[in-house]
Amino acid sequence: MRLSHEQFRELAVKHGLAVTHQRQVVYEAVIASPGHYSPEDVYAAVRRRIPSISLATVYNNLRLFIECGLLREVTPHASTLRVDGNLEPHHHLVCSRCKAVQDIEGDFIDFKRLSPQVPRGFDLTQPVVEVFGLCRQCSAKK
Amino acid sequence: MRLSHEQFRELAVKHGLAVTHQRQVVYEAVIASPGHYSPEDVYAAVRRRIPSISLATVYNNLRLFIECGLLREVTPHASTLRVDGNLEPHHHLVCSRCKAVQDIEGDFIDFKRLSPQVPRGFDLTQPVVEVFGLCRQCSAKK
DNA sequence: TATCGGATGAGAATAATTATAAACGAACGA
DNA sequence: TCGTTCGTTTATAATTATTCTCATCCGATA
Structure with a gap:
């Protein structure tokens, strides 16, 4: 742009x-x-x-x-x-094997369950979440 | 050990x-x-x-x-x-500023909401989640 | 326009990691 | 037990990513 x-x-x-x-x-x-x-x-x-x-x-x-x-x-x-460069709130889906990162949207964090785990003082006002798994290519191989 | x-x-x-x-x-x-x-x-x-x-x-x-x-x-x-070395299922809380990582437990992912966002073929059977925020020290400064 | 402080460019320096090649050592069968 | 083989270890070189240095340049302000 x-x-x-x-x-x-x-x-x-x-x-x-x-x-x-x-x-x-x-x-x-x-x-x-x-x-x-x-x-x-x-x-x-x-x-x-x-x-x-x-x-x-x-x-x-x-x-x-x-x-x-x-x-x-x-x-x-x-x-x-x-x-x-995308500053909109979004999260990442990361392949544990090949490290490819793709954006995902959505509100899938249950803050009621997360908050008690978070130590006092940790600022979660704009949390970014990275979810790891295996992408299609990597889960296909072996 | x-x-x-x-x-x-x-x-x-x-x-x-x-x-x-x-x-x-x-x-x-x-x-x-x-x-x-x-x-x-x-x-x-x-x-x-x-x-x-x-x-x-x-x-x-x-x-x-x-x-x-x-x-x-x-x-x-x-x-x-x-x-x-901790292979028990657990997640990480990461400070965006100083990059410190600490372990957190808990079941705070809503898979009903997450799944539709995840592309076909992506394997989420053992997801690891990293939640980013600011640790106490870093959110105190500035 | 003159000045000043921060920005740029080129290359050196540093840090982390990986590759290479020779020497070593554990496990196997004779 | 004795070699043989093949994967492992070591030392070092090479590579990769990033930051630093410093001389020079440029943009903002007076």
Whole structure:
């Protein structure tokens, strides 16, 4: 997805980030399509528009976006950082074997039963839940 | 926890692994106390009993134990592999900020609501659930 | 426009993990 | 018991992912 310079500026300022062209392009690359991208994926996409960009800049900006809440971090089941531009509340279905992550919707947590298990002070106001199992391909094999 | 040689032999054979002294010591180190250990943690513990052991051996055996189901992998929220010797069904409560993992018990998943969201073929017979939030320390700061 | 602080780019550095190859050792049958 | 075989261990090299360093550049503000 492309944003106008003004749209991105507004977004960045709201989250306390300075506005640069590289930042805008990195951000646009992440939200261009739904999915969970690695820094390398983002780097490859951004280089098509800014061939001179540095991988370090991609890392720096992804980290900043995560810190300021513009992106969400998907925990690195594939042993590498993944980011998710979908900030709508949603959960993840993760394959224990191949580590593929897909989004799932729905309200399937019973908070009445969960809450007593959670230690005092643990903040569950916006819980993200990852449910592990075996995807079709992996449960087919052996 | 220490196991007799015979106990470990039985366990290993049941999971299709050859029996070696290094394997037994690595395994004992993991299940010695509850927790989620990194390979380095395990290496440090094992070296107290086998000073000459190689880090690669620890990695190899942890991977084998995970593959054959003797240990469970905790997804690397701390950007590094963690293993869990607790094979009882349990779930994890993870701090989104500091990535600390703690075990929680309980039956708080509503499968009637979850199932329709899960694609055909995805195997949920032994789901592990990770619930993310902010631990007390992290929700206190800022 | 001049200034300043933060951002960028290139490459080095670090950390975690995996691969490789040689040496070793347990289990099997002779 | 003695080899033989095959998987295991060790040491080290290689790879991969990520972060750091620092010189330079750019954008925001006066």
